Amino acid sequence: MTSRPAEQLAETFVELADMMAREYDLDGFLRLLVNRSVQLLDVPAAGVLIVGHGVVASHERLIPVLGHDVSPLADSARDGEVVAVPDVDAATAWPGFADDARGAGFASVHVLPLRRRGETVGALALFRDGTGEADVRLAKAVADIAAVTIMQARALRQADELAGQLQHALDSRVIIEQAKGVLAERLGLGMGAAFTALRGYARSHNTRVAELASAIVDGRFDTNRLRR
Incomplete structure (x- = not known):
């Protein structure tokens, strides 16, 4: 991949869209999404929750973290809002999630909804080793790309x-x-x-x-x- 974020984002968009255009392989698409998120957004790990489908993670150690019904991902996917957790030690709203995130070596997480035109299909979580707010301008573009691609693929599948x-x-x-x-x-x-x-x-x-x-x-x- 090139060093410029705009070109990296364009390549990511093409790669994600091409996968869903060739065949409706949602799990494959989600694995590609989290892996490209790690590379493009320079985070150690990423995970995604799709409503009615399940979770996919960039690392196995993240699976227990994503599996909680009460979590920032669940809230973001339900409400369609960004959920920032700059310090998991202070995340009292999701104690089980916070404990597992800390145990997996993560200190903060930023969750973006996969949302398009009022409909939310899931949430993308970016995990970091350190505490603090993350710059998620580029991450929002990735989340928007994923949401649009998933919704278009679903619409085409339903039409078929x-x-x-x-x-x-x-x-x-x-x-x-x-x-x-x-x-x-x-x-x-x-x-x-x-x-x-x-x-x-x-x-x-x-x-x-x-x-x-x-x-x-x-x-x-x-x-x-x-x-x-």
Whole structure:
């Protein structure tokens, strides 16, 4: 990586975006995020909490620290606000977190929400060996990049899932219409009566209508079984 922060930030943005564009690998993305945060922001360790997903850390010794339900990360992810802990010895609001952070060798932590347009998906925590406030201007840019990337990837994934569901529904509708035609011809029924027979048999035999319709169209089901 280059020595200039702006170029480092640009490279980080491209790398993070590229990972989520290639495949929705959230854990891989989060590992890359914390590792790049350590390099770019010159901190000894970083961790991230994603709501409904879990935590990822740059170092194994950080996992117990991040695992607390009552912690600066949990507060930041819930409230969408920055949480500064310049001295973990004075962090009386999160005693368990403070004890584990101190035990892992950290004296302070600064947590930034992963937030975009009123929605917070998690929080990024930067751990330091010394006490005091941290300069988080660059860290905020990293957090914003991560939030945007995660939200865009989720939106695309949801769109793909919805498209798949709609396609499945359409395919099922086509199969059902074909099965109605087969039943109407073989059993001498109108299309409405054919569907009533199809649906009634499926319900009475605890079978999905689309599955029964597919078996009828494929010839795997004896339509005479639907005769009254």
